[in-house]
Amino acid sequence: MTPSIDANSASPNVEARSGANLEAVSAAKTAARTELSALRPSLVELADSLAQNPELGFEEHRSAQMVRVLLEDFGFVGSAIDGLPTAFRMEAGTGPLTIAMLCEYDALPELGHACGHNLIAAIGVGAGVALRRALDASDTPLTSEDTTPQESRQATSGTASGALGDARVVVIGTPAEEGGGGKIHLLDAGIFDDVDLALMAHPAGMDLLTMPSLAVAILEIDTFGRAAHAAAQPQAGINALDALIGGFQAVAMLRQHVPDGVRLHGIITNGGTAANVVPDHCSARFMVRTPHMTELAGLVEKVENCFRCAARAVGANAEIRIDGKPYAEIRRWGQLETWYRSNMRELGRQLTPIADVAGVMVGSTDMGNVTQVIPGLHPMIGIGNPSLNIHTAAFAEQTQTEAAYDAIIDAASALAMTAIDFLADPGAAGHQTTTSSSGKE
Numbered sequence: 001m002t003p004s005i006d007a008n009s010a011s012p013n014v015e016a017r018s019g020a021n022l023e024a025v026s027a028a029k030t031a032a033r034t035e036l037s038a039l040r041p042s043l044v045e046l047a048d049s050l051a052q053n054p055e056l057g058f059e060e061h062r063s064a065q066m067v068r069v070l071l072e073d074f075g076f077v078g079s080a081i082d083g084l085p086t087a088f089r090m091e092a093g094t095g096p097l098t099i100a101m102l103c104e105y106d107a108l109p110e111l112g113h114a115c116g117h118n119l120i121a122a123i124g125v126g127a128g129v130a131l132r133r134a135l136d137a138s139d140t141p142l143t144s145e146d147t148t149p150q151e152s153r154q155a156t157s158g159t160a161s162g163a164l165g166d167a168r169v170v171v172i173g174t175p176a177e178e179g180g181g182g183k184i185h186l187l188d189a190g191i192f193d194d195v196d197l198a199l200m201a202h203p204a205g206m207d208l209l210t211m212p213s214l215a216v217a218i219l220e221i222d223t224f225g226r227a228a229h230a231a232a233q234p235q236a237g238i239n240a241l242d243a244l245i246g247g248f249q250a251v252a253m254l255r256q257h258v259p260d261g262v263r264l265h266g267i268i269t270n271g272g273t274a275a276n277v278v279p280d281h282c283s284a285r286f287m288v289r290t291p292h293m294t295e296l297a298g299l300v301e302k303v304e305n306c307f308r309c310a311a312r313a314v315g316a317n318a319e320i321r322i323d324g325k326p327y328a329e330i331r332r333w334g335q336l337e338t339w340y341r342s343n344m345r346e347l348g349r350q351l352t353p354i355a356d357v358a359g360v361m362v363g364s365t366d367m368g369n370v371t372q373v374i375p376g377l378h379p380m381i382g383i384g385n386p387s388l389n390i391h392t393a394a395f396a397e398q399t400q401t402e403a404a405y406d407a408i409i410d411a412a413s414a415l416a417m418t419a420i421d422f423l424a425d426p427g428a429a430g431h432q433t434t435t436s437s438s439g440k441e
């Protein structure tokens with residue numbers, strides 16, 4: 001169940017939180033930023049290489065390999081995931097908590113890296129490596145002296161530096177975000193089971209705290225009738241295209257009785273083969289989106305009824321299946337957002353209020369499913385041109401500019417710094433959650 005929105009419960013005063021050793025936190029953040037400056041050439045090279053060799057979801061073999069090899073160079077160890085060869089989990093260090101930085105690297109047909117996942121991969125690697133190195137360099141616990149020696153020993157058993165607040169840092173390669181739901185497969189496979197915090201950042205026109213997001217299910221619809229000569233023997237035919245068109249019209253009527261924010265849209269992918277033949281088989285692909293995952297099953301059922309009943313009306317049959325697993329909306333974790341906003345400000349970047357883009361920018365991501373079960377963030381990082389939209393050729397070009405390279409470093413810094421805030425006060429992150437809901441900040 002999704003928690004209700006409770007904006008008043010957020011505690012924006014980071015400095016006042018108990019348990020954190022603010023001096024150690026500040027030193028660790030500075031160390032992470034210094035590391036990222038040094039990592040810049042490697043991260044830019046990775047992002048450019050991915051941009052120049054785009055691969056589609058579940059086919060990102062070279063891309064995943066490139067990211068893994070770089071992580072190995074930086075001391076991370078791990079492997080591909082059984083059954084998902086373009087996914088991986090690489091890790092370094094150990095500690096009582098596990099921080100995951102997520103990489104995407106799938107591209108779009110014909111447009112290449114028009115969603116900027118080449119940058120997401122570089123940000124994930126940069127954030128993971130910088131966090132690991134900052135923790136290694138820290139000889140002071142991130143938490144205050146309130147912690148008892150016994151707790152300290154328990155928490156640090158097996159750590160390299162011995163500093164309370166040390167962590168296992170994992171970088172997870174998550175394939176096929178553009179429709180394949182790689183993260184959902186990885187959740188099902190247990191790859192996130194030990195993860196306490198999952199972070200990633202997505203390129204965009206501007207800096208945003210999150211992506212206004214919708215839950216989505218994709219329907220594949222096939223209608224079956226009976227072929228006949230459309231002029232000579234129309235009475236012998238059952239029109240599978242009419243069945244589909246009737247379904248689209250029924251959805252158009254349904255549209256006025258759905259909650260605000262719902263999106264219902266689709267295309268006919270097979271409308272028959274010849275105008276003088278009554279089509280006996282037609283197909284459509286249809287998307288059902290809603291701000292709340294809890295409403296999705298009910299909406300899908302209504303849309304299915306539109307197509308089934310329209311098919312029956314003309315004597316045809318409709319077969320409907322859900323393509324893949326539905327994406328959930330992003331669940332928003334208030335304290336993590338507060339830390340991220342503060343860190344972005346420290347980096348000199350000002351977040352655009354979500355309300356300013358509500359209704360203009362909205363999307364769906366399998367990161368939504370991750371944030372439903374694990375504290376996490378999916379902020380958007382501006383890559384130098386606020387007027388650009390993702391999924392355009394211009395956006396793909398923009399990912400190979402100095403502004404995009406700056407965005408890699410700033411986003412990776414902000415994620416590493418937010419992870420440090422979390423390690424200094426892990427109990428705080430589980431509280432003060434808000435629901436996703438597009439436009440509510």
Ligand SMILES: [Zn+2]
Pocket residue numbers: 115178390391
């Ligand atoms: Zn995309």
Ligand SMILES: [Zn+2]
Pocket residue numbers: 115116117177202
């Ligand atoms: Zn994307």
